[in-house]
Amino acid sequence: MQDDQAAVLDRLEELVPTMIQDVRDLVRVPSVGGTDAENEAQEAMARRFERGGLEVDHWRIDLDATTSHPDFPGAEVDRREAWGLVGRLPGSGDGPTLLFDGHVDVVPIGDPEAWSDDPFSGALRDGRIHGRGSADMKAGLLAAHWAVQAVRAAGVALRGDVLLAPVQGEEDGGLGTFALLQRGWSADACVIPEPTDLDVIPANAGALTFRLTIRGRATHAARRAEGVSAVDKLVPVLAALAELEQRRHEQVDPLAARWELAHPLSLGTVRAGDWASSVPDLLVAEGRIGVAIGEPVEDARASLEAAVASACDGDPWLRDHPVEVEWWGGQFASGRIPPGSDLVDEVQRAHRTAGGSPDQEVYGAPYGSDLRLLTGLGGIPTVQYGPGDVQLAHGPHESVPVDEVVTAARAFALLVLDVCGRAE
Secondary structure, eight states: OHHHHHHHHHHHHHHHHHHHHHHHHHHTSOOBTTSHHHHHHHHHHHHHHHHTTOEEEEEEOOHHHHHTSTTOOOOSSOOSOOEEEEEEEOOOSSSOOEEEEEEOOBOOOOOGGGOSSOTTOOOEETTEEESTTIIIIIHHHHHHHHHHHHHHHTTOOBSSOEEEEEESOTTTTOHHHHHHHHTTOOOSEEEEOOOBTTOEEEEEOEEEEEEEEEEOBOOBGGGGGGSBOTTTTHHHHHHHHHHHHHHTTSSOOGGGTTSSSSSOEEEEEEEEOSOTTBOOOEEEEEEEEEEOTTOOHHHHHHHHHHHHHHHHHTSHHHHHSOOEEEEEEEEEOOEEOOTTOOHHHHHHHHHHHTTOOTTOOEEEESSOOTHHHHHHTSOOOEEEOOSSBGGGTTSTTOEEEHHHHHHHHHHHHHHHHHHHOBOO
16 A cells, blocks of 8 residues: 555656646636636536546536425526536445545635736745635645546556546535435545645534515605614614524534634625615615534524514514515535544545644534535535635635645545555
């Protein structure tokens, strides 16, 4: 096994310049969720797999059938087209299958003036690759791809299969991974190369998107006292939500204890009024409530609905005109690796052997991811481990350290050898 490890890592070392350029090229594809470029990124990955000698399953997702499935996890952007993709390095068939599942979709860039480079430049500077999607999570996805290519180039025959699955729609619900599981793909273990600073994440909190509709009574602003401002009526609701968030953190899963807020509750958008000199009669606010690790989704929903109802009971106007609560968009349950899995130990061992930091930590993340679909619907032991800092992921300074990309690729290659095993 040590000879195989040395041979694979030597091959990978030769491939590092190609891998870094490949990450930069993929960052330059502006694959914002719901745009044509999201599909273009999948096509680009399919071409990589074909050039790399992998078996390729590239299929058009039936959006009507998929989104109408009772277990569909929701979506927040419209898509006319979406594609599934799996690249397979086959083993001899008598070993475990290892899956790398990583998303190609990225979030919008926000204010373009906040970026020092073009948001999709893929610039290489100060030992980092810059641009939207560099950390979240194109670098990790391609680190896994080139790790598999190193195993193949070294001529190591595996017992188990290795699967590479780029997916769409992760940021807004999990369309791609859901479609992957519906198509029948499965594995004995999975790594999601999300940006974890090369720590190991075996559990996630969830996140449920909600919409609040508050109705008031419009009148001319000069006669404000005779109207009811929907903006004013948001105030008691905000107070109730703040109190709810505090109560929901009185007990926290030990894996999430490091976070000030392990499963936050917040409003992301508020829209009200259509004229400055009118009392607004309609306010629509959208936000997300975090789901504690192990908490049923239904319980999280019920807690928010009860808090809003309590706020309405305490206000004479809202008592007769209650706030409407709607659940829409991405519905991320929490997720946790099944008990008894040794995948965390295997990833830690690969990380150490690859030269990773000895200070590597294991903890639960305060955000949702496809981990909950792979563990919950697929029954696949799954962890997150990858290069980059998630704190940079959705901001204008998104970048990923080259040295972390290289370490991740080395660890992925070693993990393939460890999990899949060498064919005799």
